[in-house]
Amino acid sequence: MVDATTKPAGEPIVEVEGLVTRFGATTIHDGLSFTVDRGEIMGVVGGSGSGKSVMLRIILGLIHPAAGRIRLLGEEITGFDEAARSRRQRRIGMLFQDGALFSQLTVAENVAMPLIEHARVSTQTARRLAIDKLVLVGLKPADGDKLPSELSGGMRKRAGLARALAMDPELLLLDEPTAGLDPISAEGFDQLILDLNHALGVTVMLVTHDLDTLHAICDRVAALVDKQIRIGPIAELAQDPHPWLQSYFGGPRGRAALRASDDAAVRNAPMPTR
């Protein structure tokens, strides 16, 4: 369980006000306002189709909202031109839901791609930096020569994370990083995110359905319900009377995750002194 008191309150590096997103006649977000502080790990939850992935893609500049004000890393987002998007993508790393690795490129070439595209470094330097990132996420340098299809699901996620980290981003957007992983691999991935957050100070927004992940590493949780956003520590959201939040946090899985996190907190608590 993350102890929010161990992290200093940082300045907001994501500031969103009145965000409205529409696809044709369908409204996905209807006036979202929220901030994410530097150094924070923010979990994002919500029902299927509630607009979690779309929210990350808007922050990355891949989808344009219908209305709203967005300020990222101290910069007001006004234009949605190619130059502005490229500038943003140099400071924000994203792990897509399916890893989004190019199947015909080696793992190292995949990780090196943002460096060549955005930082214009030589192929040789990009490869060296890519191998460093692979090691950072727990893969071996030799994994860099493999094709994505030669990696396990968990290793592919780590390779996707290495690519997201290629440009040393200040903000990391992770779309369902532990989906499809067995519980032990998922726990290892959670720990990796926490380690990166502590070691590099990277801010993380992470879409997940995994209640264990929320309890284990998130400082606050944002829930997308009824096209709106509700944000707070898990304990606070779990008390929210909204039916979706009640069944999410109060259902059998929610209660089991809470028990597991309480047990872990007891195990990790310092022994009382007499």
Ligand SMILES: Nc1ncnc2c1ncn2[C@@H]1O[C@H](COP(=O)(O)OP(=O)(O)OP(=O)(O)O)[C@@H](O)[C@H]1O
């Ligand atoms: N490019 C697009 N064009 C039109 N509709 C889109 C587009 N991208 C997403 N949508 C729609 O927006 C809604 C929200 O999609 P999104 O992928 O953000 O859901 P989600 O909350 O991440 O769901 P899940 O938990 O199932 O992944 C869905 O109804 C989806 O079909």
